[in-house]
Amino acid sequence: MAALDAFVPRAGRRYSEHRNFDYGPDDRTNISMLSPYLRHRMITEQEVIARVLAQHRFGDAEKFIQEVCWRTYWKGWLEMRPSVWTGYQTDIATLPxxxxxxxxxxxxxxxxxxxxxxxxxxxxxxxxxxxxxxxxxxxxxxxxxxxxxxxxxxxxxxxxxxxxxxxxxxxxxxxxxxxxxxxxxxxxxxxxxTNGRFDPTAFAHSAGPPSEGPVAALPIKAAPPLPTGAVGLLLTEEDLNPESLDLGGMHITTVAALPAVANRAAAVTRFTTAALREALLRNAALLPTPAVMLDTADCDSLIAWAQTHQLKVIVTAYAPVGPASDRLAILAPALALADIILVPIRRAWDSAAWPHASKGFFAFKDKIPGLIGV
Ligand SMILES: Cc1cc2nc3c(=O)[nH]c(=O)nc-3n(C[C@H](O)[C@H](O)[C@H](O)COP(=O)(O)OP(=O)(O)OC[C@H]3O[C@@H](n4cnc5c(N)ncnc54)[C@H](O)[C@@H]3O)c2cc1C
CATH class of the missing domain: 1.10.579.10 (DNA Cyclobutane Dipyrimidine Photolyase, subunit A, domain 3)
Structure with missing residues (x-):
């Protein structure tokens, strides 16, 4: 929130004029540096855009708002083409x-x-x-x-x-x-x-033609209906803003977080784990319910947590295509065998925006004013 407060006054024309300069790690004042927080939805795209529009006219902050919406666009694009993710996963497992x-x-x-x-x-x-x-x-x-x-x-x-x-x-x-x-x-x-920091010489002057046919787009599936009554809330690193989720008529009785996705650099695991813990703490401040970080991301610890709290329904913020979604796809059938259902809650922002990501960003860009109501 401090990074957002500091950046908002700079989100207007100054951003669009200077954003392409990489002045080096000691001067990042021309960009927001908000991506780690946006990526985990510790702050949401909607929240950032609303804060910016409270201080700037849309025309002045349009470039910044478009950049924020690139994330939404990419998510929607991949959501419609999950085979691109699975193909990439196979490639990184097999390429020498x-x-x-x-x-x-x-x-x-x-x-x-x-x-x-x-x-x-x-x-x-x-x-x-x-x-x-x-x-x-x-x-x-x-x-x-x-x-x-x-x-x-x-x-x-x-x-x-x-x-x-x-x-x-x-x-x-x-x-x-x-x-x-x-x-x-x-x-x-x-x-x-780079403002003259680098003056490179030896590198390629031509690029070979890309070698892949078009990827067919599947439609975005309808979001499942929201359950009502007592439920457990499961946090994943995909969405650490439970306080802005639409919980409808649900009553959260307990909260747990899946540990950070494994096999990344130690600093990334530390940051993501701290983000998950911070979301649990924020949630505990709002809801007087038990909140725990699960020891492992396997079925046994999730089922043990659910059974301790006598859960029949677990809700989780919708995880878009990626490692967290791959994990949930393994956990959901195991939970079902234990008579527990896992229901994803998709944000209205994603449901409204993702279907527009069927083509390129330029077509998507035209939908932005409608999405943000300007
Ligand atoms: C090869 C490559 C890999 C990238 N990998 C990632 C990644 O893993 N995670 C990631 O968050 N971004 C990625 N980006 C996009 C972009 O580089 C970063 O989001 C941006 O540099 C973050 O810095 P910032 O917060 O200061 O951005 P700002 O310029 O301040 O932009 C504001 C916000 O808009 C979003 N944004 C800006 N540019 C892009 C973009 N091109 N695509 C998607 N969102 C954008 C980010 O949420 C960012 O925080 C990648 C770009 C390239 C070219």
Missing amino acids: RSAGYDAACAGRTGIDCFDAWTVELKQTGYLHNHARMWFASLWIFTLGLPWQLGADFFFHHLLDGDPASNTLSWRWVAGLQTAGKTYLAQADNIFKF
Whole structure:
């Protein structure tokens, strides 16, 4: 909330004019740095946009609002094409790790800017958006490494690591999101937008054509009806804002959180675990109900928690396509065998926005004023 308060006055024209500059880790005043909080919905897209519109005219803050909505768009896009996620998961499990891959991950490629971004990513859990684009472009087209392994490297280290924004941005750079359009980093662009911090020379000047056919979009499924009466609330790292969930006629009797998704950098696990604990504390301040962090994300600990509290229904904020949703897909049938149902609660924001992500962002962008009511 402090980061949001500090940034809101800067969300207008100043943001749109300066946002593309990567001044380095010591000066991030031209961007919001809100992504780790937005990614876990500790603050929601709607809340951030409402705060910005309270201080700026829509026309002045439009660029910032569009950037916030890119996250919503990517989530909706992936939600309609879950096979892109499962294909990517298979690829990262099976693709060989070459010596070139090891050198890239260690920041030992000899390309100054790339190696510096590798160190920055590992040390801070963050890279500027433009640096992410340059990094991904160098990874794919100069170093000749598979985009999937680069996306996985980012997901491992980014505090804001997001299944949709990360996977689909890497695909966008690789030329798989927009037909025939790859993103090729240019030396003069890096020089200009790093304010002369880097002046690279040796990298690719052409990008091979992307090799994937169109991916068919499935419709967004209707949200299930909300249960009523006594329920347990399960938090996942996908949505840590239980106080703004529409709970209708439900009565929460107990709250639990699934531990952070495993196998990421220690700093990411620490941040995500702290975010989960903070959501449990916030919730405990609002509701006088027991709130616990489960020891493991397996069926046994979830069922043990449910049985201790005699739960027949567990609700959870809808987890979009990604590791948390994969976990819930394993847990739900195991709960059902124990006569407990798991009901996802989808936010009105997602239900309204996601169906518009069937095409490119430009079509989605036109729907933004309607979504935010301006
Ligand atoms: C290869 C690549 C990988 C990326 N991986 C991730 C990721 O794992 N997680 C993630 O949150 N973002 C990812 N992004 C998007 C973007 O780089 C970050 O959201 C942004 O840099 C976060 O910094 P900020 O909060 O200061 O952004 P600001 O410029 O202040 O933007 C405000 C908010 O808008 C959203 N946003 C801005 N740009 C984008 C974008 N291009 N796509 C989606 N949302 C955006 C974020 O929530 C951000 O906090 C990736 C971009 C690229 C090119």
